[in-house]
Amino acid sequence: MSWDGTVFPWLAILAVAVLALLALMEALFPPSTMLARRSRIAAAAVFGSLAFVVTILRQLEAHEGPRAALWPRLAESAGISAPQRTAGRAAILEHAIARLNALRDEKEALRVEVAVLEKKVEGRSIGSGTAAKLEAYLAHSGSREVAVTSLSGDAEAYRYANEIVDILKKAGWKAAGPEATMIFGSAPAMGINLYVPQKTDADTANILTSAFTRFDIPYESRVMPSGTVPEPGVVQLFISRMP
Numbered sequence: 001m002s003w004d005g006t007v008f009p010w011l012a013i014l015a016v017a018v019l020a021l022l023a024l025m026e027a028l029f030p031p032s033t034m035l036a037r038r039s040r041i042a043a044a045a046v047f048g049s050l051a052f053v054v055t056i057l058r059q060l061e062a063h064e065g066p067r068a069a070l071w072p073r074l075a076e077s078a079g080i081s082a083p084q085r086t087a088g089r090a091a092i093l094e095h096a097i098a099r100l101n102a103l104r105d106e107k108e109a110l111r112v113e114v115a116v117l118e119k120k121v122e123g124r125s126i127g128s129g130t131a132a133k134l135e136a137y138l139a140h141s142g143s144r145e146v147a148v149t150s151l152s153g154d155a156e157a158y159r160y161a162n163e164i165v166d167i168l169k170k171a172g173w174k175a176a177g178p179e180a181t182m183i184f185g186s187a188p189a190m191g192i193n194l195y196v197p198q199k200t201d202a203d204t205a206n207i208l209t210s211a212f213t214r215f216d217i218p219y220e221s222r223v224m225p226s227g228t229v230p231e232p233g234v235v236q237l238f239i240s241r242m243p
Helices: 008-028 034-077 082-087 089-122 128-139 155-170 202-214
Strands: 145-151 174-181 192-195 219-222 235-239
Touching: 128 155, 128 202, 145 155, 145 202, 155 174, 155 235, 192 202, 202 219, 202 235
Parallel strands: 145 174, 145 235, 192 219
Antiparallel strands: 192 235
């Protein structure tokens, strides 16, 4: 139904005018018979109902306009092309929901990425609780000798290596370092690189790998690079740069 024509807008005015006329006639010329009174009451009821219905319809039309305008905007926000918008409101709503779900997934992916970046900024570290457990675990093995090095020029790697040296020394181990070096290369690695030179006591390496595994400390057993001459018989723990 459209209110752009000339008929429906005037219905409400006409109904109200007739009601006013009936009220005026009731005041000036009271009906003399019961039939006349009933006729006026019936007329008042008809035109009153007409005025009421027309008013409600116009209110609905007035509210439908803004609601109808929402659908094109919703379709545009959901990225629906102009030809697809003729598919109906159900299709527009389906596309909009799919778009919201996609945006939610993108938000979660960004949250994970931000968490990774924040971790990089903070740097690697062994929490105080884990450090205390690691220290107690290593202390039961007696004094062992280990050399700790870090990638030359990387401040974060040096700090992490220094933290590991501190734990080893508190456990009663002989931990040399940390020293900056390039002999193990510069390939990025998140965990501790563990090198076992020839003629090294295998128990020391086994204790370390067991401890790292038990307390969920990232590490990787590596093959000693050719041409390197590390301290003979000493397990090497090398901290490279973060990925």
